[in-house]
Amino acid sequence: MDIFLQQLVNGLTIGSLYALVALGYTMVYGVMKLINFAHGDLVALSSFVGLTVYTNMFADGGTSIVAVITVFMFTAAIIAVVGVLLERLAYRPLRTAPRLSAVVSALGAGLVIQNSIMLIWGPNMKIFPSDLFPSTIWDINGVVITFTQVMILGTSSILMIALYLFINRTKMGTAIRAVAIDQDAAKLMGINVNKIVMIIFVIGSALGAVAGLFIGIYYRGITFDMGWTYGLSAFVAAIIGGIGNIPGAMFGGLMLGLFNALISGYISSAWAETFTFMLLIIVLIFRPTGILGEKTAEKV
């Protein structure tokens, strides 16, 4: 039983990270019907940026709360700016173009970001210092949970709840939901669509940045090409949970993390992605709007 609980802990941790990234995908897709293929690479970028920020600002390895929060905020800010630039340069000119053009542009943007990482930080793996968070470990009846895992679970939950409240309880959130339903009608209501899109990218990128930093801290080794597959898995999570809606992305992310951990633990980690995509295909065939998705009239 404690193996199962242990896998649960591990799975939820990984799942929280997927959820944070999936939120970025689902918000963009919900509003613009665009798969932001570059999002995963943005997350990778934030790992690298975060590492550089950390090593430059706290060269002697300070692990105070202030240090950590500063690194997170700085990185999130930088990545948010990159996200807005991405939207402005690669997506906005194609708002009225055929869908396929935007897809190609997104893929191209992803390549640009990925290779910029490689050119700036070099092609070798970079390693996060292991002392950003204290190495405290709690052992509860044989189930081990580390400080880092607690931080990940805690921070993601807070952020996700905050986002949910923002989208559903504030005026700005309502505006976002309006744009997601019908861009033109929203414009007629006086909503500045460009501004809303920018806000979505800021939020999505910032969340992605938090995820990227946690990925660096948790997995320790980061490579310039890790963003693409990670992002894809997160997008799959968003689809399974229900694309275009926030609880769907959260649920999808957590579920995917759990699913991955259980498959890896009980079958083999070599087949994890296969099962993930088989699950995706099954969901697409039988419940295309996702598990938490609303039944819409749109043909899938």
Next chain:
Amino acid sequence: MTKTNMIALGVLVVMGFIPFFADSAWLAVGTTFLVYSVVAFSQDIILGRAGAFHMGHAAFFGLGAYATAILNTQYGWPILATWAPAVIIPMVVALITISPIIHLRGDYLLVATIGLNIIFIQVLENDLFGITGGPNGIFGIDVVRAFGYEFMSQTNMYYMAFILLGITLFIMKTLDSSKFGRAMFYINKDDIAAQSMGINVRYYKLYAFAIGAGLAGAAGSMFAVQYSAVSPEAFNVLQSIMFFTIVLVGGSASLPGVLLGTIVMFVLPEVFREFAEARYLVFGLAMILTMILRPRGIWPVKFGDIPSFLKKGTK
């Protein structure tokens, strides 16, 4: 024959004579170009003509390559005998796996095909049934032997690939002017309207997938012989993205466009190795810029809206 087609034919004739004055390093580049352009054309049949958002094409390429590799190294089949399975197996797999998802809307089909590609790669890497060779792949693939000769030199391979491209182009031209081609054209423009005219959209799209998969499989077989080794990373999602992009950036359903796209994506990096580091960066930028400036591709089909057989009566 239209002017663009004549120019393209001219290029092909030139390519036929290149072995007479190029050394083996350049012939290798040329062979790679030929093989990849066959795959690009097969992707074009599915994406450019039938309009299906397909980003898993490298899997069909890989199925053909691995079919040849496995049958040759594990079961001792001569290479020529593996060509039929290399074409048929991808076709069968395409029909089985795409049938349940062919009705999906664009983006969802896209992600589903990516998923199929990833599953394929995992099957290869995990050495299923012990025959796929794991992440290091399969090596020691034989060369083509016929009439007592070993077709081992680079020139031989070049011509084999050249013939394959010729066959591909012939198939495509035939398809275009057939019932299939016309149906594809209408489906691409508006598939709901096409359906209401009685065209069985599902049948034709699957047909396109099957032909595309078969051609890609043939190219895969050639690939395996050229390098004597195959391994999973030549057939991963990044490669599928490349093929997808070639068609869209070069120009959907455009013969010179796809050729140009293949040159840009696969040949130029070989030529400009010094910029190898920055090459994907340049690709990415090129992709974005092309879509913004020339959304129909660098060399789109001219007068694409009205097929030539309808223009006969007009002046």
Next chain:
Amino acid sequence: MRRILPNLAASVAVCALLVTAGSAADVIKIGVQAPITGKYANEGQSIDNGVRLVVDQINAKGGVLGKQLEVVTCDDEGAAQKAAICARRLVNENVLAVIGSYTSGATEAAQTTYYRNKTLQTSDGTSNSLTEHKYWTFFRNSFKNSDQATFTAKYLVNEKGYKKIVVLSDFSSYSTDLGDSVAKAIVAAGGNLIYQGKVKSGTQNFTAVLTKIKSMEPDAIYYSGYYTDGGLIRAQQQQLGIEADFIGGDSNDNPDFMKLAGSSAEGTLLINFPTPDFLPYDLAKDFIADYTAKYGIAPSSVWALMNIDGLRAIVHAVEMTKSEDTKVISDYLHTLRDFPGITGPVSFREDGERINTKFNVYEVQADNSYKIVNE
């Protein structure tokens, strides 16, 4: 638009002509096929740097048979397909011999092409399968997995007396081969192998399989894969509270292992051929000094040095046979005995194996330095 195509065709033709005209006759080309980029980049770069250093030194002394040596490098990214592509490319460049690659997988993918085209190849790959075909073009400059396995099993079972051993490997041909050999050897030596499993290289997160292992309460975990994963496995093992010794096979021997493992690196045991610092030969000390002077850092590991010895042996063979015919050179190399090398005396057998290699067990200290703990 009309003008583009004729221009394109013309430039292709011109380029082709230029290239054919440009091939010089008074050099001997040496190929390097290595992972210059990718996860094993620091090993691949070391190999390339080392080869270029030696070639410069040889050229400064007048070259070989009166000709200068020229190095042609192809980056195989540590991947089998790229390796096959590199093989084609290097063969088309008419290189005499290829130094490469670092991983057995990349070496094996290229091997057949080199053999068919009579190009010599020397590699540090340790998979048993590399010499199975007995290609006369291939020379292994390191050791065989099964030799390392026998040594490892003896150490784990007899010397350390572990009671519950776990063997992990990844899916690459090298690691699977080594893992299987070690598992077999442990059983043959009478040891208790409680679990043999595989992990996927590059997944970063091994907590799933480690959790499974934890419940079996092992006292030793042996990992036969590469340092990029080994370091993380070690770190995560500590995190999960698994109190077992970690013993890494030869490919865990790399500075990045320590970095990834962080504080848990201390106490790790690594089994390998003598590492650069522990090589007692003057040639080694000189070479390491020259390398560090030219490149600012020391060579990444002993693997680069083994490949250099492969190069030096081939050059030596060319000089002794006064021939550029690769069959003649190969025949000479098969009879080579005790040629002074950086990594010890170099001798080759008829099947291309290097003979007389020895192993050490190193314990990683708190400052990441090594301490020999066997014999």
